[in-house]
Amino acid sequence: MHARTRLERAGLVGAMSLPEPVQRALTGRPVRVDGNRLATDVQLMLRLQRLARVPGAEELSVAEGRKVLRETTAHTGGDLPIGSVRSVRVADLPARLYVPTGAPDVGPLLVFFHGGGFWSGDLDSHDAPCRFLAESGGFRVLSVAYRLAPEHPFPAACDDAAAAYAWTVEHAAELGADPDRLAVGGDSAGGNLAAGVAIEAARHGWPCAVQLLVYPVTQARRETRSAELFAHGFYLTREFMERADQLYAAGVPADEPRLSPLHADLPKGLARAHVYTAGFDPLRDEGEAYAARLRDAGAEVELTRCADQIHGFLNIVGVGRTSRAANLRIARALGDALGRQRV
Numbered sequence: 001m002h003a004r005t006r007l008e009r010a011g012l013v014g015a016m017s018l019p020e021p022v023q024r025a026l027t028g029r030p031v032r033v034d035g036n037r038l039a040t041d042v043q044l045m046l047r048l049q050r051l052a053r054v055p056g057a058e059e060l061s062v063a064e065g066r067k068v069l070r071e072t073t074a075h076t077g078g079d080l081p082i083g084s085v086r087s088v089r090v091a092d093l094p095a096r097l098y099v100p101t102g103a104p105d106v107g108p109l110l111v112f113f114h115g116g117g118f119w120s121g122d123l124d125s126h127d128a129p130c131r132f133l134a135e136s137g138g139f140r141v142l143s144v145a146y147r148l149a150p151e152h153p154f155p156a157a158c159d160d161a162a163a164a165y166a167w168t169v170e171h172a173a174e175l176g177a178d179p180d181r182l183a184v185g186g187d188s189a190g191g192n193l194a195a196g197v198a199i200e201a202a203r204h205g206w207p208c209a210v211q212l213l214v215y216p217v218t219q220a221r222r223e224t225r226s227a228e229l230f231a232h233g234f235y236l237t238r239e240f241m242e243r244a245d246q247l248y249a250a251g252v253p254a255d256e257p258r259l260s261p262l263h264a265d266l267p268k269g270l271a272r273a274h275v276y277t278a279g280f281d282p283l284r285d286e287g288e289a290y291a292a293r294l295r296d297a298g299a300e301v302e303l304t305r306c307a308d309q310i311h312g313f314l315n316i317v318g319v320g321r322t323s324r325a326a327n328l329r330i331a332r333a334l335g336d337a338l339g340r341q342r343v
């Protein structure tokens with residue numbers, strides 16, 4: 001880590017650790033939109049980013065945008081403990097296996113796909129949340145790096161995600177995974193891929209106990225109330241989403257089922273769904289609409305709106321209080337659903 005990066009992160013950690021009344025004094029009046037109040041520490045973080053003039057990934061070249069995402073997530077992720085981490089190949093894709101401290105030889109496993117608009121994000125950008133989920137939830141996490149646009153446009157990511165999950169089912173014993181306690185999950189674009197894998201699992205009879213969808217992308221070229229309300233000022237912007245659509249799926253119909261799970265013909269036998277949305281996220285409404293569709297299709301659904309959070313809160317596990325608390329809730333709920341205490 002470069003000296004400037006260390007200094008920037010130290011400043012963020014310090015600011016995010018201040019007592020809430022002090023943070024409130026620094027941020028000014030609370031932000032309230034659509035009945036939700038933004039968490040004070042998140043409001044402060046956004047203000048610090050504006051003051052530092054951190055560019056959005058959508059303003060940069062693809063290579064620079066990817067670099068910025070890695071850097072910003074390193075600032076908010078921290079250096080988190082984990083029992084062990086090792087690199088593996090999953091369906092010829094790079095992957096990391098995170099094993100929590102004290103894990104039994106065989107236990108539950110989450111196959112995880114990172115966010116980043118299908119064109120950014122990687123194993124490094126989501127290293128911290130994978131560590132946090134595994135250690136806090138008591139289950140293994142297998143993070144898979146799928147191919148990215150624009151080098152590999154739609155449906156490359158969908159194909160990779162399905163292949164990775166099928167490989168995991170076949171090689172569960174090598175990973176220390178109990179086939180009866182497999183889950184698939186992801187955030188944002190990764191949530192889109194996880195939703196698609198859960199559909200394929202139901203169709204093919206692959207074991208899949210839970211699907212974890214954190215502020216998932218469920219439709220392309222969206223026109224929702226939340227997309228309008230939070231188009232700017234809350235980390236994820238309209239321009240980023242438009243760029244993602246263009247790089248990943250230019251010319252693909254918006255109602256293509258593998259691109260937009262909200263338009264998919266949902267099969268019977270879908271895994272139990274844990275869906276998490278953020279109150280200040282352009283993707284909020286489509287995530288909640290997909291939860292309703294899953295419920296209508298007969299799936300058991302647990303929908304939680306983290307009302308005071310923004311898009312990207314899954315990566316905020318090394319600073320602040322409120323995002324970390326939301327992520328702890330996610331980790332423990334999934335651990336309980338997968339029966340982490342069973343040996």
